Amino acid sequence: MEGRNSVWEALQAGRPINKIYIKKGEYHGLIRDIIEKARNTGVPISEIDEAAFLSMAKTAGHQGILAKVASKDYYSVEDILKTARDLDEDPFILILNELTDPQNLGSIIRTADGMGAHGIIIPKNRACGITPTVAKISSGAVEYVKVARVTNIARTIDELKKQGLWIIGADAEGKNYFEVDLTGPIALVIGGEDKGLGKLVKQKCDILVRIPLRGHITSLNAAVAASILGYDILRQRITSHGQTI
Secondary structure: OEOHHHHHHHHHHOOOEEEEEEEOOOOOOHHHHHHHHHHHHOOOEEEEOHHHHHHHOOOOOOOOEEEEEOOOOOEOHHHHHHHHHHOOOOOEEEEEEOOOOHHHHHHHHHHHHHOOOOEEEEEOOOOOOOOHHHHHHOOOHHHOOOEEEEOOHHHHHHHHHHOOOEEEEEEEEEEEHHHOOOOOOEEEEEEEOOOEOOHHHHHHOOEEEEOOOOOOOOOOOHHHHHHHHHHHHHHHHHHHOOOOO
């Protein structure tokens, strides 16, 4: 795990950390808070020279700090649904079908935390999992968002339908999302960077929605699309219950 926010949020969340490594001379800003928190919780800290540090770092965005942590556990779909039940809220889940770019996955995890989604579902095969790069891009949100890995997305969609969820697929052939009721128990499906939703997954969706585009580009980045649609789901939920943020 690398980056100041990622390490800080791991400490805040109580995730098991074996050791924190700091590049020599990086004792400033949030790193000072990390050192104090680590010492108070008994996490070992080691200051090492630049050459040794860079030999350990896996990303360019390390910000002078990295932590050796236990592998991030994935959750079950039932864990995600239970989170919604415990909060007495309609489930709000993101399904990412064959998303391969760690930048997109990390960004979506960060956004999912911000908009209060109960979890994310990804496939075990032909898709990016939780890597150090994903954790770094998420700015620590990976510590709070439940991510489930499943063998078959289409089958999982069928199971979610049995639980009463409405499956919304993001697709250029869909209905303008301005005109769609996005309240209630929802799973929003975002397709892969190259293949989109895929034929079978598209067929499994209850409705397809599109983001209207007025420029020359015919599609949006997966993380951007997830943010636009996800935040409109949040907006509609809030306004339908007369709530304010």
